Amino acid sequence: MNLPKGPTGHPLLQLLEWVNNTLGYMESASQNYGDMFTAYLGSKKDPTVYVSNPQAIQQIFNGESKEFTNPGNQLFKPVLGQYALGTLTGEIHKRHRQLIMPCLHGSHLEIYAKIICDTIEQVFEQLKPGQTFSTHEITETIAGEVILKVVFGDDQGKNLQQINHLTSSVLDFFAKNSLASSLLFLPFLRQDLGKWSPWGYVRHLVRQIDTFIYTAIAERRQNFDPQRTDLLNMLMAARDEAGEPLSDQELRDEIIMLIFGGKDAVASAMAWSAYWVHHLPEVQEKLKQELESFGSQENLIQITRLPYLTAVCQEILRISPVEIQGQPRVVASPVELMGYQLPVGTVLIPSIYLIHQRPDLYPEPQQFQPERFLNKKFPYYEYLPFGGGSRRCIGSAFAQLSLKLFLIVIISRFKLKLASDESIHPVLRGLNLIPHNGVPMTFLGQSMMDSNNCLSLETV
Numbered sequence: 001m002n003l004p005k006g007p008t009g010h011p012l013l014q015l016l017e018w019v020n021n022t023l024g025y026m027e028s029a030s031q032n033y034g035d036m037f038t039a040y041l042g043s044k045k046d047p048t049v050y051v052s053n054p055q056a057i058q059q060i061f062n063g064e065s066k067e068f069t070n071p072g073n074q075l076f077k078p079v080l081g082q083y084a085l086g087t088l089t090g091e092i093h094k095r096h097r098q099l100i101m102p103c104l105h106g107s108h109l110e111i112y113a114k115i116i117c118d119t120i121e122q123v124f125e126q127l128k129p130g131q132t133f134s135t136h137e138i139t140e141t142i143a144g145e146v147i148l149k150v151v152f153g154d155d156q157g158k159n160l161q162q163i164n165h166l167t168s169s170v171l172d173f174f175a176k177n178s179l180a181s182s183l184l185f186l187p188f189l190r191q192d193l194g195k196w197s198p199w200g201y202v203r204h205l206v207r208q209i210d211t212f213i214y215t216a217i218a219e220r221r222q223n224f225d226p227q228r229t230d231l232l233n234m235l236m237a238a239r240d241e242a243g244e245p246l247s248d249q250e251l252r253d254e255i256i257m258l259i260f261g262g263k264d265a266v267a268s269a270m271a272w273s274a275y276w277v278h279h280l281p282e283v284q285e286k287l288k289q290e291l292e293s294f295g296s297q298e299n300l301i302q303i304t305r306l307p308y309l310t311a312v313c314q315e316i317l318r319i320s321p322v323e324i325q326g327q328p329r330v331v332a333s334p335v336e337l338m339g340y341q342l343p344v345g346t347v348l349i350p351s352i353y354l355i356h357q358r359p360d361l362y363p364e365p366q367q368f369q370p371e372r373f374l375n376k377k378f379p380y381y382e383y384l385p386f387g388g389g390s391r392r393c394i395g396s397a398f399a400q401l402s403l404k405l406f407l408i409v410i411i412s413r414f415k416l417k418l419a420s421d422e423s424i425h426p427v428l429r430g431l432n433l434i435p436h437n438g439v440p441m442t443f444l445g446q447s448m449m450d451s452n453n454c455l456s457l458e459t460v
């Protein structure tokens with residue numbers, strides 16, 4: 001066994017430090033031991049190798065299904081179910097990806113673009129001039145409503161707000177309470193003793209979401225309307241290579257995975273974007289100029305291809321990567337990685353956070369510089385906010401569209417300012433990097449820019 005060196009503290013102390021100060025632990029380990037280090041988080045028997053070396057990441061992503069396997073996130077199986085993409089492996093994982101992928105790409109994005117813009121406007125229009133609000137709370141509402149409308153259609157009325165509230169409650173339960181997360185780790189704690197017991201509470205919330213999903217599936221099975229353009233309809237109509245559709249349980253598990261996956265990360269990315277463009281007025285000014293130069297005859301998807309807007313969004317996901325690491329990959333046959341002979345079973349984690357902070361790839365990595373993306377196209381193993389290989393985020397195109405439209409709408413339709421000069425640092429909620437104070441902002445009213453022709457939402 002020839003694992004890279006790493007922190008030498010007792011495994012329990014390492015785990016404690018990792019839980020309480022994940023970014024600090026990772027930064028100090030990479031400074032001391034380089035771009036591959038071994039962490040013992042809780043037990044000397046279970047080493048985890050963190051990787052932030054681009055060539056190693058390239059080898060891992062290219063070697064999937066040969067030297068490396070990707071066991072998926074089994075931790076969340078009790079909530080997401082056995083058929084959710086993130087928990088599936090092997091052939092069935094491939095089959096589900098092939099069925100879901102088309103629903104989140106291509107011409108469907110044009111339909112989603114309108115939903116995204118309308119929802120952002122509706123939520124911001126409820127604010128009163130002078131009102132101070134938590135940007136992260138607002139973006140959680142927006143991202144949650146958007147993914148629910150995309151999945152079920154935007155004709156669900158109050159039901160959507162109720163389901164959005166239930167999904168927030170589940171995410172909050174695990175994110176705000178590290179003890180609660182241990183329920184997932186320790187099966188004997190997963191006892192449903194009624195809704196006042198911790199696991200019973202989670203089950204109570206998930207049961208209500210399940211009822212909504214299964215009712216929607218049953219209604220459509222009875223009365224299928226091929227004209228509907230929502231994702232549930234598309235998934236129900238999808239057939240694999242053998243001509244087989246997804247079963248009800250497969251549909252439920254995939255829908256719940258997309259709802260949870262699509263909400264948390266997008267909400268954080270949107271909150272970060274609001275922070276960066278208001279913290280750096282020169283960036284906002286350049287964005288405005290680019291938008292103003294755009295003709296009214298173009299549709300929303302074309303606007304989102306603007307180069308500076310694209311570079312700003314890339315830089316947001318580099319400096320504040322939302323998901324700090326990819327899913328674990330496991331050595332499946334003895335392999336040499338950067339000179340280390342890794343035995344079968346070694347767990348490897350691509351560290352998105354550390355690779356995005358490498359000064360050799362990103363000079364002055366702490367500085368927000370969108371220009372670095374205008375001047376260079378980074379390969380998939382140097383810039384990986386959405387991970388890579390066979391588990392690369394299936395919602396990446398939709399997420400980038402959401403982020404870009406969010407920026408376009410807030411800077412062209414509304415006047416906002418940061419409510420305080422306090423500098424904002426990242427904190428982890430689960431493995432999700434969020435702004436520590438939620439980015440308090442003040443709503444100043446509608447912007448003059450909406451009289452300009454840069455945004456003609458009707459053109460979609």
Ligand code: HEM
Binds near residue numbers: 386
């Ligand atoms: C800014 C927003 C987002 C970020 C930064 C993000 C990031 C990630 C990352 C890092 C992974 C793991 C990839 C790997 O291990 O190689 C992942 C997986 C996944 N994401 Fe996202 N994501 C975002 C938005 C979304 C959205 C909007 C959806 C759904 C609509 C989604 C659904 C998923 C799913 C289902 C997986 C599991 C894929 C699989 O196991 O095959 N994500 N995402």
